[in-house]
Amino acid sequence: MRALIIADEPLARTAIANVLAKRRDVENFESAGDAIDAVTKLSSACYDVLILDLCMPEVSGLGLLDRMKAAGQAVPPVVFVTAHEEHAIAAFEQHAVDYVLKPFANERLNEALDAASRRTDGDRMARPVDALPQLQQRSRQQPCQIAIKANGRIFFIDPAQVVAVQAQGNYVLLKRETGSYLLRGSISVMAEKLKPYGFVRIHRSVLVNRLKVDEIKPWTTGEYGLRLKDGKEYTVTRTYKKNLKELATSWIGTDAFTE
Numbered sequence: 001m002r003a004l005i006i007a008d009e010p011l012a013r014t015a016i017a018n019v020l021a022k023r024r025d026v027e028n029f030e031s032a033g034d035a036i037d038a039v040t041k042l043s044s045a046c047y048d049v050l051i052l053d054l055c056m057p058e059v060s061g062l063g064l065l066d067r068m069k070a071a072g073q074a075v076p077p078v079v080f081v082t083a084h085e086e087h088a089i090a091a092f093e094q095h096a097v098d099y100v101l102k103p104f105a106n107e108r109l110n111e112a113l114d115a116a117s118r119r120t121d122g123d124r125m126a127r128p129v130d131a132l133p134q135l136q137q138r139s140r141q142q143p144c145q146i147a148i149k150a151n152g153r154i155f156f157i158d159p160a161q162v163v164a165v166q167a168q169g170n171y172v173l174l175k176r177e178t179g180s181y182l183l184r185g186s187i188s189v190m191a192e193k194l195k196p197y198g199f200v201r202i203h204r205s206v207l208v209n210r211l212k213v214d215e216i217k218p219w220t221t222g223e224y225g226l227r228l229k230d231g232k233e234y235t236v237t238r239t240y241k242k243n244l245k246e247l248a249t250s251w252i253g254t255d256a257f258t259e
């Protein structure tokens with residue numbers, strides 16, 4: 001089994017490497033410090049399993065998988081290793097083999113690697129479906145929060161209260177149900193970091209919280225109009241209309257919107 005460790009924390013990479021080094025079924029393994037480094041390694045070698053951290057700077061673990069799929073790359077079995085339990089549902093929706101929380105015991109990581117080594121394509125598709133109800137229940141029991149820096153202070157907010165995010169030059173305006181924050185950064189980086197919380201990019205300068213969307217309406221121009229529950233309206237450009245399918249878990253009688 002050939003493995004690639006993808007994590008930005010050196011201690012995490014070392015801990016995982018120590019486990020891999022003791023396994024008889026691991027032929028070799030390599031490490032990447034971020035998603036960009038991982039892309040380079042994935043383009044020049046094949047791996048049987050990815051051991052992937054979810055939260056990394058610039059491009060998240062989920063963002064890396066999205067890029068691989070968009071490029072037509074085959075994604076090998078994935079074992080997510082992270083300190084953030086609230087991302088479990090998004091991870092299993094990406095057909096993860098297992099989801100290991102840090103700090104982890106060596107036995108727990110070995111259990112996940114055992115599953116990766118024997119997982120068939122059919123098994124990889126089946127397990128997430130079986131696991132989602134339990135994960136959704138755990139997610140409801142574990143409120144999450146994100147930390148942002150604004151006006152020289154660090155605030156902790158519930159991402160569920162964020163309605164939309166809009167680019168404003170070198171800044172992004174994070175709009176809450178009450179009030180807003182102006183943060184320095186790019187909309188692309190914000191999109192990567194907020195995707196696990198259900199934010200969808202609908203425009204080169206706009207992200208929306210899918211739980212705040214009330215209605216979408218097709219226009220003759222090929223674009224869509226999108227209205228939030230607070231009445232605010234946005235344009236979904238043709239470049240991003242493919243993201244509309246992320247707004248709902250199930251579409252009934254609306255196949256045209258999910259194409």
